[in-house]
Amino acid sequence: MKTGSLTIVGTGIQLAGHLTLAAKAWIEQADKVLFALADPVTAKWLKGLNATAEALPYNKHNQRRRDTYREMTERILLEVRQGLNVCAVFYGHPGVFADPAHAAIQQAHCEGFRAQMLPGISAEDCLFADLGVDPGKNGCQSFEATDFLIRRRKFDPTSALILWQIAMIGNLGFYEPGSHRKGLKILAEVLEKDYDADHEVVVYEAAVYYPVCSPVINRIPLSKLPEAKVTEVSTLYIPPTAMSPIEHEMMASLGIDNW
Ligand SMILES: C[S@@+](CC[C@H](N)C(=O)[O-])C[C@H]1O[C@@H](n2cnc3c(N)ncnc32)[C@H](O)[C@@H]1O
Numbered sequence: 001m002k003t004g005s006l007t008i009v010g011t012g013i014q015l016a017g018h019l020t021l022a023a024k025a026w027i028e029q030a031d032k033v034l035f036a037l038a039d040p041v042t043a044k045w046l047k048g049l050n051a052t053a054e055a056l057p058y059n060k061h062n063q064r065r066r067d068t069y070r071e072m073t074e075r076i077l078l079e080v081r082q083g084l085n086v087c088a089v090f091y092g093h094p095g096v097f098a099d100p101a102h103a104a105i106q107q108a109h110c111e112g113f114r115a116q117m118l119p120g121i122s123a124e125d126c127l128f129a130d131l132g133v134d135p136g137k138n139g140c141q142s143f144e145a146t147d148f149l150i151r152r153r154k155f156d157p158t159s160a161l162i163l164w165q166i167a168m169i170g171n172l173g174f175y176e177p178g179s180h181r182k183g184l185k186i187l188a189e190v191l192e193k194d195y196d197a198d199h200e201v202v203v204y205e206a207a208v209y210y211p212v213c214s215p216v217i218n219r220i221p222l223s224k225l226p227e228a229k230v231t232e233v234s235t236l237y238i239p240p241t242a243m244s245p246i247e248h249e250m251m252a253s254l255g256i257d258n259w
Contacts, residue, residue: 003083006076006108008101010094010120013206015042018121023089024049026118030087032079036072036100038091038233039208046089056088056100060174072100073107080113093122097144097164123235124162126206130215131237133160138240145169145183145236149190157194158244163187163236166203175232185226187236195241197223202237203230 007026012018019027027033027046033053037043047053056072079086088094094101095117108115124142127133133140139159145166147153155161167175169183191201198221205216220228225236246259 001114002112004080005085005114006080006088006104007086007115008088008090008094008105008117010118010122011037011042011046011089011091012121013092013123013126013208014121014210015039015208016045017210020118020120023118023120026087027053027089029085031084032086033089034076034079034086035089036091036098037089041209042091050087053089062173064172065174066099066172069100069103073103076100076104077107077111080108080115081111090120093120093125095119096122096124123164123206123233126215127162127204127235127237130206130217131202131204133237133239135160138244145187146171149187155194156244157241160240161238163238166234166236167230167232177231180230181226184228184230188222188225191222191225191238195222195238197221199241200239201225202239203228204235204237205231205233 009023009026027049030050031052033046033050034056035043035046035053036056036058043055056075059068059071062068076086076088088101088104090098090101101117105115105117128135140162141155141159142162143153145163146169148163149169166184166187167180169180169187171179200219201222203218203220207213207215218228251259
């Protein structure tokens with residue numbers, strides 16, 4: 001195994017409070033820390049844990065985010081190739097909607113370096129807690145919003161549905177406030193094929209600066225989604241329509257007489 005290694009960790013969503021003890025230890029011990037974080041306060045706090053901490057390049061001149069992510073991956077690998085033990089820090093869970101994190105691990109392995117990812121607390125984990133949703137109850141489907149639309153993802157309305165990046169529908173570049181109205185309108189039209197227009201949906205934002213701020217939990221009828229206040233960090237939660245019916249033949253095959 002070559003010298004040089006990569007450990008990818010997540011900060012969680014909430015400033016400082018969501019960082020696991022393991023992630024903190026890897027950050028403190030790293031020769032080099034690189035980070036991609038959503039807020040400047042967490043970035044400053046990270047520099048207090050390890051003075052080498054430096055922001056990953058986030059080049060908004062590219063037409064596509066995908067190219068910027070490639071540059072971030074390359075920047076991480078540059079440090080690993082120098083024989084350093086690198087810790088790359090992403091917000092939330094570092095493996096949830098984080099292409100450069102997965103790409104960097106894959107590339108490091110290909111080049112013969114030790115590489116691992118540690119789990120973190122994602123926005124979805126916060127949603128389960130703040131909205132009182134247990135994915136074990138009706139199941140839970142989770143999609144990136146543009147992917148959901150362009151692949152016409154098959155889903156079950158009797159199960160919970162979570163759509164990520166609703167402010168970026170159809171946008172392969174970078175977030176621009178107010179640019180999401182068209183995407184939300186199309187999303188609402190597609191959802192209205194499976195849900196009533198007055199079905200309650202939730203535009204959700206977990207609190208980053210808890211306990212100073214509370215989460216945003218905006219409950220609206222589906223028909224009002226196109227006008228809803230949505231930001232770069234909004235996630236859409238769509239509760240199940242009704243309990244899925246039970247197939248009694250299957251219960252009998254499994255030897256269950258009461259559910
Ligand atoms: C690039 S993904 C990053 C996800 C992050 N790695 C995680 O584990 O949650 C960005 C999307 O995550 C969701 N997200 C990020 N921060 C959030 C927050 N504070 N509350 C709710 N959703 C959030 C939104 O759907 C946003 O568009």
